[in-house]
Amino acid sequence: MGSAQDVATEATPWSRPPAEVLSALRTDDGGLSAADARERLAEVGPNRLPPPEKDPLWKRVLVHFDDVLIYILLVSAVLKAILGDWVDFTVILLVAVVNAAIGFIQEGRAESALNGIRQMLSVHAEARRDGAWAKIDADDVVPGDVVRVRSGDRVPADVRLLQATNLRVEESALTGESVAASKRVDAVDADAGVGDRTSMLFSGTLVAAGQGVGVVTATGERTEIGRIQTMISEVTSLETPLTKQLDRFGKLLAVLILGMAVVMVVIGRVVHDFSVPELVSASIGFAVAAVPEGLPALVTITLALGVQQMARRRAITRKLPAVETLGSVTTICSDKTGTLTKNEMTARLVRTAGRSFDVAGAGYAPVGELTLEGEGSRHADLADDRDLTAVVAAMMLCNDARVVPGEPGEQGEDWRLVGEPTEGALRSLGMKAGFDTAGWSRQDLVPFESENKYMATLDRDADGGQVVHLKGAPDRVLDRCVTQTAPDGTAQPVDRAFWEAQIDEIGGRGLRVLAAARRRVDPSAEPSTPLADTLVDLELCGLVGIVDPPRPEAIDAIAQCRDAGIAVTMITGDHAGTAVAIGREMGIVHDEVGPDGAGPAVLTGAELEAMSTAQLRAVVQDVHVYARTSPEHKIRIVSALQAHGEVVAMTGDGVNDAPALTQADVGVAMGIKGTEATKDAAEVVLADDNFATIERAVEEGRRIYDNIRKSVLFLLPTNGAQSLVILVAVLFGLVLPLAPVQVLWINMITAVTLSLGLAYEKAEPDVMSRPPRDPKASILDAVFVRRILIVSLLIGGATLFVFYAERAQGAPLAEAQTTAVTMLALGQLAYLFNCRFLDRSSLTVDVLRGNRVIWISAVALIGLQCVFVYTPFMHDWFDAAPIGLEEWGKTLGLAVVVFLLVEVVKAVGRARERRARA
Numbered sequence: 001m002g003s004a005q006d007v008a009t010e011a012t013p014w015s016r017p018p019a020e021v022l023s024a025l026r027t028d029d030g031g032l033s034a035a036d037a038r039e040r041l042a043e044v045g046p047n048r049l050p051p052p053e054k055d056p057l058w059k060r061v062l063v064h065f066d067d068v069l070i071y072i073l074l075v076s077a078v079l080k081a082i083l084g085d086w087v088d089f090t091v092i093l094l095v096a097v098v099n100a101a102i103g104f105i106q107e108g109r110a111e112s113a114l115n116g117i118r119q120m121l122s123v124h125a126e127a128r129r130d131g132a133w134a135k136i137d138a139d140d141v142v143p144g145d146v147v148r149v150r151s152g153d154r155v156p157a158d159v160r161l162l163q164a165t166n167l168r169v170e171e172s173a174l175t176g177e178s179v180a181a182s183k184r185v186d187a188v189d190a191d192a193g194v195g196d197r198t199s200m201l202f203s204g205t206l207v208a209a210g211q212g213v214g215v216v217t218a219t220g221e222r223t224e225i226g227r228i229q230t231m232i233s234e235v236t237s238l239e240t241p242l243t244k245q246l247d248r249f250g251k252l253l254a255v256l257i258l259g260m261a262v263v264m265v266v267i268g269r270v271v272h273d274f275s276v277p278e279l280v281s282a283s284i285g286f287a288v289a290a291v292p293e294g295l296p297a298l299v300t301i302t303l304a305l306g307v308q309q310m311a312r313r314r315a316i317t318r319k320l321p322a323v324e325t326l327g328s329v330t331t332i333c334s335d336k337t338g339t340l341t342k343n344e345m346t347a348r349l350v351r352t353a354g355r356s357f358d359v360a361g362a363g364y365a366p367v368g369e370l371t372l373e374g375e376g377s378r379h380a381d382l383a384d385d386r387d388l389t390a391v392v393a394a395m396m397l398c399n400d401a402r403v404v405p406g407e408p409g410e411q412g413e414d415w416r417l418v419g420e421p422t423e424g425a426l427r428s429l430g431m432k433a434g435f436d437t438a439g440w441s442r443q444d445l446v447p448f449e450s451e452n453k454y455m456a457t458l459d460r461d462a463d464g465g466q467v468v469h470l471k472g473a474p475d476r477v478l479d480r481c482v483t484q485t486a487p488d489g490t491a492q493p494v495d496r497a498f499w500e501a502q503i504d505e506i507g508g509r510g511l512r513v514l515a516a517a518r519r520r521v522d523p524s525a526e527p528s529t530p531l532a533d534t535l536v537d538l539e540l541c542g543l544v545g546i547v548d549p550p551r552p553e554a555i556d557a558i559a560q561c562r563d564a565g566i567a568v569t570m571i572t573g574d575h576a577g578t579a580v581a582i583g584r585e586m587g588i589v590h591d592e593v594g595p596d597g598a599g600p601a602v603l604t605g606a607e608l609e610a611m612s613t614a615q616l617r618a619v620v621q622d623v624h625v626y627a628r629t630s631p632e633h634k635i636r637i638v639s640a641l642q643a644h645g646e647v648v649a650m651t652g653d654g655v656n657d658a659p660a661l662t663q664a665d666v667g668v669a670m671g672i673k674g675t676e677a678t679k680d681a682a683e684v685v686l687a688d689d690n691f692a693t694i695e696r697a698v699e700e701g702r703r704i705y706d707n708i709r710k711s712v713l714f715l716l717p718t719n720g721a722q723s724l725v726i727l728v729a730v731l732f733g734l735v736l737p738l739a740p741v742q743v744l745w746i747n748m749i750t751a752v753t754l755s756l757g758l759a760y761e762k763a764e765p766d767v768m769s770r771p772p773r774d775p776k777a778s779i780l781d782a783v784f785v786r787r788i789l790i791v792s793l794l795i796g797g798a799t800l801f802v803f804y805a806e807r808a809q810g811a812p813l814a815e816a817q818t819t820a821v822t823m824l825a826l827g828q829l830a831y832l833f834n835c836r837f838l839d840r841s842s843l844t845v846d847v848l849r850g851n852r853v854i855w856i857s858a859v860a861l862i863g864l865q866c867v868f869v870y871t872p873f874m875h876d877w878f879d880a881a882p883i884g885l886e887e888w889g890k891t892l893g894l895a896v897v898v899f900l901l902v903e904v905v906k907a908v909g910r911a912r913e914r915r916a917r918a
Contacts, residue, residue, distance in 0.1 A: 013160040013217045014197040015190035021160045022215055029162055029213075031128030031146035040142035047141045047157055047203075047219035049226050065100055071254075079280055094748070125156035143216050149201065150211040151449065152678075158223045159201040159214035161185045165445060166210035169201060180208040194224060211447055257290045257723075264730045272733035282730050284740045290723035292715045299708055302759040306704035314687040315697035316671065322683035325666050326649070326701025328775040329566060331641050332694055333634065333650045336572040336579070337421070339670065339691045340558075340586055341548040345425035348511055349373070351502050352387035352542035353495070354487040359432065364403050364424050365415040366431030382433060386489025389435070390541040394516035396430035397440055398457045398469040399423045403431065422514070425546050426471070444531040451630065452476065453573065458521065458531050466521040468534055474503045474543060474575070475628075477515035481540040485518075491539050502543060507577030510585060511545035550586050557695035558587050565771035566698065567646075571626045571634060576602050579627035588624050605629040608636065616640045634660035647775055649694065651686075652678045665775075668694060695768075703763040705773070706838060710758045713784055714835040718750060718828045720792030725799050725820070735813065737803035737820045741878050746824050749864045754832050757857040762850050764837060783909050790905050791834075791898075795827040798894040806887070814881035818869055819891065822883065825865045826895035829858055834902040839910060843903055 013021045022028055032040070065074070074096060081089045123138040128146040138156035141147065146162070149155055155169070161183060168180040171194075183198055194202070201207075201214060203223035220226055261283045268274040268282060307317045317323055334340055350357040350370070357380050361368020370380035370388070382389045401419025417424040430437075439462030448455040454472025461467065470477055478499055483491040506513050517538040558568050570588050572579050580602050583589040589601045602625040608616065613636075620640040626633065634650060638660055641648050650657075650664035658681035661667030669682035670689040679685050686693045722743050729736050780788070802823045806816035832854070833847050868874050870882055 012190040014192065014200045015187050016160075017187055018160065018162045018185065018215070021217065022162075025144040025215060025217070027144035027146065027215060029128075029146060029215075030131050032142070032144050034129050037127075037129060037140070037142050037145065040144060041140060044142060044222075045220060046139040048139050049221060061100065061104055065096065070096055070100075079284060094744075123154050123156055141216055141219055143219060145216040146213065147216060148211065148213045149207045151207055151209050151447070153207045155201045155203055155205050155207065157203045157216045158218035160217050161199050161201065161212055161214040163213040164210065165212065165447060166449075167207070167212040168209045170206040170208045171195070171202060183210075183212060209449055253290070253292075257287055260290075260723075260727065261286055264727060268730045268733075272730075274730070274733075281740055282726060282736060286723050286726045286730070290719050292719045298711045298715070298755050298759065301756065302704060302707050302711060305759055306700060306707075310684075310697055310700045311687075313696045313700060314690070314693045315700070316685040316687060317697075318679075318683055318685060322666050323701055323704050325647065325683075325775065326698050327705040328647045328773045329649045329666060329698055329701075330646045330772045331567045331569060331648050332561060332698075333569045333571055333637060333641075333648060333664070334691055334694070335651050335653065335670075336570050336574065336582060337548055339651055339686075339689055340554045340570060341550050341582070345421040345512070345546050345548050347425045347429040347544050348547050349506070349545040350388060350391055350429070350542060351506065351545070352391060352487065353484045353492070353498075353540075354387065355385075357385075357388055359429060361428075361432060363415070364417045364428050366403060366428045368432050370433055380433065382435060385487070387485045387487045387542060388433065390485045390489065390518060390539075391516045391544065392430045392433045392435045394469040394471055394518055394541050395426040395514075395544060396435050396437055397442070397459045397467075398455055398471045398516075399427055399430075401427045403427050421548070422512070422546060426514070426544065429544065446532050446535070448472070454535075456531060456535055458534075464523075466523050468519045468521055468531070468538070470517040470535060470538060471514055473573070473628075474499070474513050474515035477517050477538075478540065480535055481517050481538045483538075484540040485542065494540055499540065499543070503575060504577050506543060506545040507575035507579075508581060509545070510578060510581030511547050512574050512578055514544045514546065516541040516544070550582065551690060551692065553692040554690065555586055557692040560768050561695055561698070562587075564698070564768040567621075567624065569624045569626070569637070571629055571637065573629060574627055576604050576627040579625050583625040601625060602627050605633050608633050613640070617643050620644070621646075631657045631660060635663050638663045647772065649684075649698070651691075651694070652682070653689075657681075668697075699763055699768050702767045702773075703761070706764060706767065707758055707761050709779055709784075710761060710835045710838060711755065712779060713788065713838070714758060714828075714832060715755060717788045717791035717795065717831065718824075719747075720788060721795035721799065721827070722746065722824060724792055724796035725803075725824075728796070728800060734804075735807070737800060738817060738824075739879050742817060742821050742880070745868060745878055746821060746828075749825070749861055749868075750828055753857040753861045753864070754828060757832065757851065757854040758835060760851055760853040761836060764840070766840070783913075787902075787905060787909070791831060791902055794898050794901055795824065795831065798827055798898060799823045802887075802891060802894065805890075812881065814875070814879050815883060815887075818880045819883050819887045821880070822865060822869065822887065823891040823894060825861060826891050827898050829861055830895040830899040831902060832858075834899060834906070839906065841903060841906065842899075 011024060013024075016024075027036075074093075077089050077093045077096070124135055125138045125141050125145075126133055126148050127136050127141060128134075128148075129136070133148070138154075141157045145157075147156060147159060149159075161167075162185065164183050164185055167183040169183055170180045181195065181198065183201065185199060187199055188197055200217075201212065202225060203219075204225040218224075218226075264286060265279050265283055268279050274282070303323055306323055310317050310323075344363055346362050346364075347359045349359060356373035357370045358373050359368060359370055372378045372380060372385075380388055382392065399419075401417060401423035403424055404416050404418060415428075419427075441460050442457055443460050443466065444458035446452075446454075446456040452472070453476045454470055456468060456470045459467050459469055470480065478494075478496065481494050484494045484499075486492050503513050517540050519534070519538045521534065561568050568588055570579065570583050570586070572582075574582075580589060583601070601623070603619070603623050605626070605628040608626065608629070616636060617640045620637065621644055626637065631652070634652070634657065638648050638650055642663075642665070647665045649666040649668055650660050651668045651670065652658070652661045653670040657678050661669065661678060661681040666684060667678075667682040669678040669685045671679070671685045671687040672689045684694075684697060722738065725737050726743075728734070799820050803816050803820040806819050807813075811819070834842050836842060836847055836851070836854070868878065868880055874880055
């Protein structure tokens with residue numbers, strides 16, 4: 001087999017007949033055996049491109065020092081080295097290194113998480129192995145495999161076509177051509193360019209329409225896209241709008257710190273005649289006190305932990321900005337089938353021109369009887385009920401699904417669906433009715449496409465007769481019919497008004513309606529006419545009503561979204577009556593008009609098409625159900641909502657949904673039924689295709705954003721208090737209450753203990769009962785800025801008080817400074833509990849539970865502070881000294897006072913907000 005790969009790639013397979021290519025690859029149209037595939041995989045390697053080259057270790061380490069706030073620390077360290085103060089130099093450098101280490105370790109964790117996400121989003125392929133079609137990982141595809149692709153699939157490797165039906169492929173990644181290329185089996189010239197190789201499918205391209213079968217000619221690096229390294233499956237980097245905003249904030253803060261340091265030096269020198277070493281030490285102490293060096297790492301940690309938590313809740317975040325955007329979503333536009341509903345379709349009734357049949361049973365198991373409506377004891381019989389036979393035959397033969405026995409369960413044999421849920425329900429219907437497909441053979445096919453909303457087959461019976469069968473959306477099928485099947489099986493003129501009334505009535509009961517039609521064909525009269533051109537003058541056989549029960553958890557999730565101020569809009573291809581019935585059952589609509597009485601409960605695709613952009617914008621906020629829509633309509637709906645300032649999350653699963661997902665603020669792809677095209681376009685992928693997961697993702701997005709705000713709200717006042725202590729001492733010519741290395745000690749132990757605790761905070765109880773946040777709003781509003789200033793004054797004032805009180809009592813400088821450092825540590829610990837709840841009171845038992853990391857951090861902080869206070873080597877390094885129980889009691893009491901006063905500030909803020917709302 002060693003040369004099979006080379007033969008296929010060097011011999012221009014697009015220019016050779018399929019049989020010749022199969023022979024060169026030592027395979028046939030039956031595919032490979034599993035043993036051959038394993039042997040070839042070992043020979044040529046996995047079907048994937050090599051990962052992008054990683055930066056060397058030294059570069060990945062240094063990038064974590066590339067921050068303007070870290071630069072201030074490094075300059076401070078250099079100045080200390082110049083002055084020969086090597087202890088201070090070591091400690092300052094150690095703080096910078098610890099911060100970089102946290103960032104480096106977290107980058108590794110984030111990369112591991114994203115690698116896991118890539119695995120969850122990996123491409124699959126359908127290959128013929130051991131004579132049967134099997135779903136395999138695309139990495140395991142090998143040259144010689146026979147694979148098939150359908151609309152929405154990503155081509156797993158370079159493939160020479162063996163069969164093609166209406167096949168069009170989007171190849172812009174290779175050719176730059178935005179129009180999908182038509183594909184066919186015929187060989188082309190050996191010198192044809194990539195864009196003209198119509199007999200080839202290329203790895204990484206997207207099937208826009210149709211279906212095809214082909215043999216793999218090249219995998220991995222040997223593919224066309226592998227040669228030019230244009231694979232488009234990379235997950236985006238960790239930089240987000242929030243981190244950019246914080247980066248700008250850091251630069252502004254750096255300028256402010258340097259400006260204040262200059263003012264402090266001038267006043268200290270001119271007014272108080274400080275010496276140069278004293279001024280340098282004070283300036284460095286002020287700078288390192290004011291720098292929140294742990295903030296960038298903390299934000300990254302909070303985001304990455306949130307992404308991992310969302311993945312555990314079945315929402316895979318591909319693009320981190322979505323984490324922030326999710327917290328401000330105001331409208332969720334969702335598909336119905338499988339997302340709001342279970343996607344376990346069951347046929348409930350059959351309606352023919354003269355009668356109705358009830359269908360018993362649930363799910364895909366072919367267990368249940370068909371009875372004539374109104375005559376419960378009269379079972380349907382295909383021999384007598386010719387109209388029922390016509391419907392069942394069309395639904396069974398124009399069908400690609402299979403219902404097969406699975407493992408025995410507690411309630412009998414478990415049946416498994418292979419194929420689409422709707423087709424599975426129709427297959428089960430036929431099996432319940434007793435229709436036998438033996439003797440029938442398919443001659444031709446028009447596959448289902450979202451633009452047409454129907455599927456057609458040309459089928460030959462055992463006697464050689466040919467029949468066109470058509471199934472699909474009732475309006476599309478009805479448009480092609482001129483007759484209808486009578487109860488005795490004969491044809492009579494179609495009664496369109498009757499059928500439209502039946503469609504409305506069945507749809508109004510919350511059932512999805514499908515129509516079946518047929519036409520007998522004379523093989524000798526139309527030997528070469530394409531099947532698509534014969535779908536006229538058909539005979540309407542009847543309708544089938546199918547139910548897809550709502551997911552109970554989705555109903556609860558919609559209610560929670562309503563409480564959170566998030567509107568839910570359902571977009572479906574179903575009939576208007578069905579859509580409204582399901583919408584009412586889900587709690588999306590309650591009346592026949594919009595929620596505010598301002599518009600209709602439902603808009604159809606046709607009505608939407610007739611509307612101008614201005615007209616659609618006028619009603620879009622009042623309409624929450626859209627029926628009979630195509631994917632193209634989603635873009636208009638999203639744009640109209642965004643014109644009102646709405647932040648829109650949009651779900652999608654088909655190729656044509658990708659533009660709407662891109663247009664939406666958050667694109668949400670279905671992980672199970674979604675195509676690779678939609679997953680590539682989406683920011684979030686649902687691993688379970690469940691609407692409740694979207695609601696949980698929004699909740700998680702709000703929690704993550706809250707935790708980032710809590711972290712910022714915690715870190716800035718602690719830095720503000722430290723810098724205030726030094727600033728006041730210099731401006732008034734007093735002894736410094738804190739040495740620079742002592743400030744660094746506080747920064748370092750809070751960065752590795754207290755700061756991390758807030759990243760693990762659970763969602764606040766009201767997180768899904770408050771309105772969505774304004775995405776344009778700053779992370780720090782006026783209320784938070786006031787709180788930061790007040791807390792800085794409180795903790796800074798308490799620190800100054802204990803220091804000068806100790807000095808007034810005759811305590812040595814080292815002991816007074818150690819007491820001041822302890823006051824800062826305990827004050828920040830007390831304030832941490834204030835920050836656990838952004839707005840509501842922390843004077844509750846809830847502040848003592850719900851986050852064990854907080855308590856681990858608190859114990860670690862106190863333990864490290866005891867090491868600082870009582871170990872001799874720390875006294876040498878940090879100019880510290882032991883303190884007694886009186887000092888501990890004094891600082892602890894003031895910390896409690898700080899906690900209570902901050903709660904007073906929060907209460908005043910809440911009262912002011914209530915008055916503003918009133």
